[in-house]
Structures are given as C-alpha cells and as structure tokens.
Amino acid sequence: MSLPADFVFSQTSLQDYADCARRFELRYVQRVRWPALQAEPALEHERHLRQGERFHHLVHQHQLGIPAEALGTSIDDPVLRAWWQAYLAWPLEDLPARRWPETALSAPLGEYRLLAKFDLLAVEPGGRAVIIDWKTSPHPPPREWLAKRLQTRVYPLVLALAGEELTGGSPILPDQIEMIYWYPSGNPVRFPYTTAQFERDQAVLLQTVEDIAQRAEFPLTPELKTCAFCTYRSLCDRGERAASLDALLDAEEGSADSPPQIDLDQIAEIEF
Numbered sequence: 701m702s703l704p705a706d707f708v709f710s711q712t713s714l715q716d717y718a719d720c721a722r723r724f725e726l727r728y729v730q731r732v733r734w735p736a737l738q739a740e741p742a743l744e745h746e747r748h749l750r751q752g753e754r755f756h757h758l759v760h761q762h763q764l765g766i767p768a769e770a771l772g773t774s775i776d777d778p779v780l781r782a783w784w785q786a787y788l789a790w791p792l793e794d795l796p797a798r799r800w801p802e803t804a805l806s807a808p809l810g811e812y813r814l815l816a817k818f819d820l821l822a823v824e825p826g827g828r829a830v831i832i833d834w835k836t837s838p839h840p841p842p843r844e845w846l847a848k849r850l851q852t853r854v855y856p857l858v859l860a861l862a863g864e865e866l867t868g869g870s871p872i873l874p875d876q877i878e879m880i881y882w883y884p885s886g887n888p889v890r891f892p893y894t895t896a897q898f899e900r901d902q903a904v905l906l907q908t909v910e911d912i913a914q915r916a917e918f919p920l921t922p923e924l925k926t927c928a929f930c931t932y933r934s935l936c937d938r939g940e941r942a943a944s945l946d947a948l949l950d951a952e953e954g955s956a957d958s959p960p961q962i963d964l965d966q967i968a969e970i971e972f
C-alpha cells in the first residue's frame with residue numbers, strides 16, 4: 701500500500717477508515733473522484749450543504765468582532781436565519797476571552813501528521829482551553845455516539861499536542877481542555893478531556909495509523925447501511941440510486957432506536 705510519506709491524517713479520513721476501509725483506500729490512497737450524488741434531489745442537497753457553510757461563515761465573522769446586527773441583515777434564507785437566531789439566543793457564555801476562529805493545528809503521529817481544523821478555540825493561556833464545534837442538526841445525537849466519533853478524540857488530542865503554537869510556548873495540558881458541540885436547540889454537549897483519555901487516544905490512533913500504513917487490502921464494509929450515503933456505492937456495486945435528502949437528514953439525526961449514521965457537518969471537511 702502506498703500512503704504518501706507526507707500524508708496528513710484528519711478526523712475525517714480516520715472516520716472514513718473506521719466506517720469503511722475501502723472508502724479510505726478509494727478516497728485517500730487511490731484518490732478516486734467518483735461523481736455520484738450523495739442524496740437527491742441534488743439541488744436541495746446542495747442548498748442544505750451551502751446553508752451549513754454560510755452558517756459557519758457567519759459565526760466566524762461574528763467571532764472576529766463583526767456586530768451581529770450587521771451580519772443579520774445579509775440573511776435571506778429562513779433556515780439560516782433560524783440557526784443564526786439560535787446562535788444569538790444560546791451563546792456559550794463561559795468561554796475564555798482569547799478566541800481563534802477557523803484555526804488549524806497539526807501534530808506528529810508516528811511517521812505522519814494529524815491535522816485538526818477547529819471551528820473555534822477559546823483559550824486562556826495557562827488556564828482553560830475550549831474547543832467549540834458548531835453543529836446544525838436540530839438535536840444532539842446520543843452522547844455515547846458523539847463520544848466515539850473520531851472528531852471527539854482527534855480535536856482534544858491535537859490541541860494537547862500542538863496548542864503551545866497558540867500560547868507562545870506555554871503547553872496546554874489535557875486536563876485543561878474541554879470540547880463542546882453546540883446545537884441550534886440550545887443544549888450543548890460537553891466533553892471534558894483528561895490525561896488518561898489523552899494517553900488512550902494517542903495510543904489507539906498511533907496503532908490505527910500504523911495499521912493503515914501496513915495494510916495490503918482494504919475490504920468493503922459489511923455494514924450495507926453505511927453504503928447508502930456513500931458516493932462510491934455504484935463503484936462498489938452497493939446500489940446505483942442516491943438516497944433521498946429526507947433519508948439523509950433522518951440518518952443525521954438518528955432516532956430512539958437507531959443512532960445517527962452520518963455527520964453532515966463533516967462533509968465540508970472532506971477536502972482535508
């Protein structure tokens with residue numbers, strides 16, 4: 701297997717690997733661009749993705765200091781307006797004052813590097829360091845599901861390994877870190893980090909990266925439902941038709957009987 705020596709891992713590529721080894725191979729090793737729709741109707745799906753991007757852009761501008769009133773006047777979309785109003789109605793009030801919106805950090809992981817692209821970092825040098833990720837699904841998924849997501853593992857790990865780049869050399873210790881997922885419903889999900897979790901995450905991810913680098917074969921996932929929203933499904937002979945946008949949104953939200961299957965906010969990070 702030929703993973704380039706300068707390959708940079710991310711929560712997105714590691715989540716792809718966790719979901720389906722073949723998807724990782726197609727997307728990151730063979731770099732196959734497969735022009736299939738993820739969901740139909742295509743225009744509505746596209747609009748949904750653009751709404752998420754615009755929301756992140758609005759929040760980014762607000763965190764940089766542009767007044768909310770000035771930003772609000774540019775919103776012409778009711779879905780986006782509802783998210784924006786929720787953002788203003790449910791602020792995260794106890795954050796450290798120093799802010800780094802839309803910031804990327806990377807750290808060594810074995811022979812490779814691990815990258816995290818943060819929506820917002822709020823850091824008090826020598827004190828708390830909070831990672832905020834803006835989500836747009838209507839309600840938080842089950843906490844246990846979120847806890848297992850690679851994003852929840854990768855972001856605090858990278859901040860602990862590379863945070864001193866932000867603080868002028870003062871290390872950020874795992875016990876100072878908290879990860880918060882914000883949702884429009886106003887009930888954020890918080891994950892305090894610990895030294896023990898940091899050590900577990902580092903060991904597990906290092907092992908994962910070594911496994912990937914040594915792999916000769918990347919099998920297709922046996923979980924057929926994972927293929928329903930995968931753009932490679934016709935290439936893998938796992939179905940021709942795109943899923944409906946409603947099914948995609950249902951899969952994002954999950955239900956009492958079934959955990960979410962997909963994180964739409966992650967799709968925009970595939971470029972990483």
Ligand code: SF4
Nearest residue numbers: 720920927930933936
């Ligand atoms: S279609 Fe299914 S088997 Fe093929 S890459 Fe996607 S998730 Fe994996």
